[in-house]
Amino acid sequence: MADEVKLHGVTGSPFVCRAVIALNLKGINYEFVAEDFSNKSADLLKYNPVYKKVPVLLHNGNPILESLVIVEYIDEVWKGVPILPQDAYEKAQARFWAKFMDDKCDPAIFKVISSHGEEQAVAEAHEALQFLENELKVKGNKYFGGDNINLVDIAAISIAYWIGAAEEALGIEVLSKHKFPKLTEWSDNYVNCQAVKDSLPPIENLVAFLKKRFSKAE
Amino acid sequence: MSSIEESEVVLLGWWASMYTSRVRIALSEKCINYENKEQDIVNKGPLLLKHNPIYKKVPVLIHKGKSICDSKIIVQYIDETWKEGYSLLPSDPYLKSQAAFWADYIDKHIYEGAKKVMMSKGEERQKALDEFLGYLKVLENELGEKPYFNGESFGFVDMALICYYSHLIAYGRIGNFSIEKDTPKLFAWASQCMKRESVSKALADPNKIYELASAHTF
Numbered sequence: 482m483a484d485e486v487k488l489h490g491v492t493g494s495p496f497v498c499r500a501v502i503a504l505n506l507k508g509i510n511y512e513f514v515a516e517d518f519s520n521k522s523a524d525l526l527k528y529n530p531v532y533k534k535v536p537v538l539l540h541n542g543n544p545i546l547e548s549l550v551i552v553e554y555i556d557e558v559w560k561g562v563p564i565l566p567q568d569a570y571e572k573a574q575a576r577f578w579a580k581f582m583d584d585k586c587d588p589a590i591f592k593v594i595s596s597h598g599e600e601q602a603v604a605e606a607h608e609a610l611q612f613l614e615n616e617l618k619v620k621g622n623k624y625f626g627g628d629n630i631n632l633v634d635i636a637a638i639s640i641a642y643w644i645g646a647a648e649e650a651l652g653i654e655v656l657s658k659h660k661f662p663k664l665t666e667w668s669d670n671y672v673n674c675q676a677v678k679d680s681l682p683p684i685e686n687l688v689a690f691l692k693k694r695f696s697k698a699e
Numbered sequence: 700m701s702s703i704e705e706s707e708v709v710l711l712g713w714w715a716s717m718y719t720s721r722v723r724i725a726l727s728e729k730c731i732n733y734e735n736k737e738q739d740i741v742n743k744g745p746l747l748l749k750h751n752p753i754y755k756k757v758p759v760l761i762h763k764g765k766s767i768c769d770s771k772i773i774v775q776y777i778d779e780t781w782k783e784g785y786s787l788l789p790s791d792p793y794l795k796s797q798a799a800f801w802a803d804y805i806d807k808h809i810y811e812g813a814k815k816v817m818m819s820k821g822e823e824r825q826k827a828l829d830e831f832l833g834y835l836k837v838l839e840n841e842l843g844e845k846p847y848f849n850g851e852s853f854g855f856v857d858m859a860l861i862c863y864y865s866h867l868i869a870y871g872r873i874g875n876f877s878i879e880k881d882t883p884k885l886f887a888w889a890s891q892c893m894k895r896e897s898v899s900k901a902l903a904d905p906n907k908i909y910e911l912a913s914a915h916t917f
Contacts, residue, residue: 531804531837543793550799557792569779573767580769581753612753 486511487539489525491518492682493690495587495639496548497536501680502635503555506562549579552635562676565632578616578625579636585609587639590647590655594695598653610661613637617663623670634671641668642681643691649684650691708733709761711747713740715911717810718770719758720901721862725774727897728785728853771802774858788855801841801848802859808834809863816874817912824874832881839884846891853895861892862902869908 488504488511490497504511516525516535528544529537538545538554545554556564566572589606596602616625625633644656645668658665671677682690710726710733712719726733738747738757750759750766760767760776767776778787789795812831819827838860842848848856864878871877879886892898 540793545793545796546800547803550796550803553799554792554796557795569776570762570765570767572779573772573776576772576775577768580772 484509485539485541487514488512489514489516489522489528489537489539490535491516493687493694494535495643498638498642498680498682499548499635500536500538500551500555502638502677503552503564505679506564506630506635506676507555507559508561509555509559549583549632549636552632556632562629563631564635566626575626575632578613578633581609581612582633582636582639586613586637590639590644593653593655594643594647594651594691597651597695597697598655603653603655606655607660610640610656610664613640614661614664617667624667630671630674630677634667637671638677640664641671641677642684643687646684646687647691647695650688651695707763709736710734711736711738711750711757711759711761713738713757715903715908716740716757717862717866718756720865720903721770721858722758722760722773722777723901724858724862724897725777725787727901728787728858729777729781730784731777731781770862771806771859774855786854787858789849798849798855801838801856805838805856805859805863809860810866813863813867813870813874813876816876817870818874828874828876831876835878835882835885839882842884842888847888853892857888857892861889861898864889864893865902865905865908866912868905869912872909873912 486504486509488497488500490500490513492515501513514522514524516522521533524539525535525537526533528539529535529546532546534546536546536548536551538551540554540558545551552564565575586606586609589602589609592602593599593606613625620627622628624630625637640656647653648655656664656668672681681687708726708731710719710722712722712735714737736746738744740757743755747757747759748755750761751757751768754768756768758768758770758773760773762776762780767773774787788798812827812834815827816824816831838848845851847853848860867878878889893902
């Protein structure tokens with residue numbers, strides 16, 4: 482029996498994008514169910530009653546929630562391109578950095594975007610980004626995963642793409658090449674990986690979405 | 700006093716930390732010998748700062764000189780490294796994803812929820828209590844008729860929640876809530892967990908937590 486895979490999401494969400502990258506990396510056929518936050522589908526409310534949020538992965542009717550949990554699930558079920566390292570210690574390190582993205586980076590980036598680049602928010606985001614910059618510097622690799630992208634790169638999609646779109650949409654600067662040379666280089670390489678390219682919403686659409694969502698009230 | 704390299708497994712922890720308790724439970728379930736290094740969490744020592752430079756928090760597991768941070772990540776590392784003996788996580792990817800979701804839910808809501816009740820007064824406290832009990836009811840619902848969140852045997856989600864128990868008892872005394880009276884199903888589950896030596900030995904004395912919490916509340 483063929484696997485039935487559905488992903489409930491919105492194209493403007495970096496968390497949904499994480500799941501899309503994982504699915505594309507593994508070459509999995511899936512159906513994307515576009516959600517409207519002002520009118521959430523009955524399925525979304527049924528499969529994620531606790532948070533009522535996207536992304537939700539449905540695998541043969543079984544729901545998997547939370548973007549990083551979804552990515553790990555995809556890696557375990559579908560072999561092929563590995564997303565997590567095999568070694569337990571390396572795996573723990575990858576999980577740590579992915580969680581760092583969730584706990585520190587993404588909230589900081591969100592604050593910068595929603596505050597239109599307020600000084601304190603930018604300072605906090607820079608502090609978080611500096612840890613990632615150092616990690617790339619110390620390891621000296623192309624990606625957080627080494628020669629190939631891994632869980633951490635996938636988790637960090639908002640840095641590689643959403644920051645740039647927000648900078649354009651709101652006329653702010655967050656990730657300067659001067660301050661973050663390694664992250665900038667990583668970003669350029671990362672968004673050009675085929676699986677990632679196939680997963681990203683067109684930049685004009687994302688810029689328009691962010692402009693609309695975060696524009697200051699007149 | 701042995702050096703880090705001499706002890707294969709070292710735990711940097713603090714007696715009142717739920718997250719340290721969580722790791723102690725895991726180490727105990729796996730019958731792993733370790734050296735316990737109690738940390739001063741106010742005046743943080745060089746060991747903690749070296750092995751968890753980003754968060755500077757306990758617990759940190761040091762295995763053969765390499766550090767692993769974050770209690771849930773540490774527990775997974777323990778399960779994946781010491782494969783023989785008791786299984787802490789389900790092997791089925793779907794069940795594993797559910798366990799990850801619920802452990803994350805617990806960490807997002809339970810401590811902050813209980814603390815809010817304890818620290819607030821009057822109308823604010825009632826509101827906080829309703830919210831907190833709401834989270835516990837969600838968990839009771841998830842537990843259902845199973846003896847453990849993990850099913851027939853004690854596992855990851857049980858470990859994730861029971862590590863808060865001493866704090867919930869102590870905070871309940873201050874905040875005027877009772878797991879026994881307000882969520883009897885969870886109380887029954889907790890009593891069952893507390894019968895395990897790994898749990899009863901790992902948790903701090905609720906009276907000592909009460910003293911600590913009282914000092915900060917009044």
